[in-house]
Amino acid sequence: xxxxxxxxxxxxxxxxxxxxxxxxxxxxxxxxxxxxxxxxxxxxxxxxxxxxxxxxxxxxxxxxxxxxxxxxxxxxxxxxxxxxxxxxxxxxxxxxxxxxxxxxxxxxxxxxxx
Amino acid sequence: xxxxxxxxxxxxxxxxxxxxxxxxxxxxxxxxxxxxxxxxxxxxxxxxxxxxxxxxxxxxxxxxxxxxxxxxxxxxxxxxxxxxxxxxxxxxxxxxxxxxxxxxxxxxxxxxx
Numbered sequence: 001x002x003x004x005x006x007x008x009x010x011x012x013x014x015x016x017x018x019x020x021x022x023x024x025x026x027x028x029x030x031x032x033x034x035x036x037x038x039x040x041x042x043x044x045x046x047x048x049x050x051x052x053x054x055x056x057x058x059x060x061x062x063x064x065x066x067x068x069x070x071x072x073x074x075x076x077x078x079x080x081x082x083x084x085x086x087x088x089x090x091x092x093x094x095x096x097x098x099x100x101x102x103x104x105x106x107x108x109x110x111x112x113x114x
Numbered sequence: 115x116x117x118x119x120x121x122x123x124x125x126x127x128x129x130x131x132x133x134x135x136x137x138x139x140x141x142x143x144x145x146x147x148x149x150x151x152x153x154x155x156x157x158x159x160x161x162x163x164x165x166x167x168x169x170x171x172x173x174x175x176x177x178x179x180x181x182x183x184x185x186x187x188x189x190x191x192x193x194x195x196x197x198x199x200x201x202x203x204x205x206x207x208x209x210x211x212x213x214x215x216x217x218x219x220x221x222x223x224x225x226x227x
Contacts (some may be wrong), residue, residue: 004157016200030224041215044160056214091157105157 006107012112018080021109035091042087087113116141116207120218133192137205147188148206200225
């Protein structure tokens with residue numbers, strides 16, 4: 001069974017530029033999560049999707065961050081414009097419905113904003 | 115509001131020694147508690163979880179944790195450390211049945227030969 005795929009693995013941009021991250025969950029996993037992990041901290045949940053609907057985006061900075069999961073499969077997280085404090089690893093995870101605790105994580109995208 | 119405190123950003127043990135990673139939580143409702151492991155350049159992997167059943171929870175790779183309500187603790191232990199256990203460990207809390215986790219800052223486990 002293929003795991004959660006994320007791309008790119010690394011990205012370096014200048015502040016005020018835009019960037020997008022892609023995630024493809026495990027086949028059959030209806031629930032998808034995006035986390036932000038700043039160096040030296042634990043992950044912070046940004047947004048949770050159930051199929052193509054948003055379940056929780058209370059911690060997503062909506063003035064610059066957006067996410068979509070149009071067909072209920074893969075998802076894109078965008079930052080526009082980026083700030084220095086957005087430098088972090090962005091993790092995607094997925095799970096079967098009703099098994100939110102059994103999340104499978106992708107390897108993450110490491111973003112550096114200069 | 116929920117929160118997690120992991121005592122010690124780094125823990126160093128010898129191979130074969132007991133591993134003890136400390137986690138204290140704060141929650142206004144009965145919590146669900148989790149331990150995750152993260153190897154370099156990889157995502158998190160769930161080690162074990164407490165969801166209001168048995169207070170002593172056994173996980174993968176020989177790890178276990180005990181929920182102690184009176185101490186608001188959920189410490190992670192393993193009787194004998196292996197070199198392959200060297201990684202970052204995160205404790206997380208979620209209030210009740212909805213999974214809205216708050217993670218601790220993590221503890222780096224270093225295992226010496």
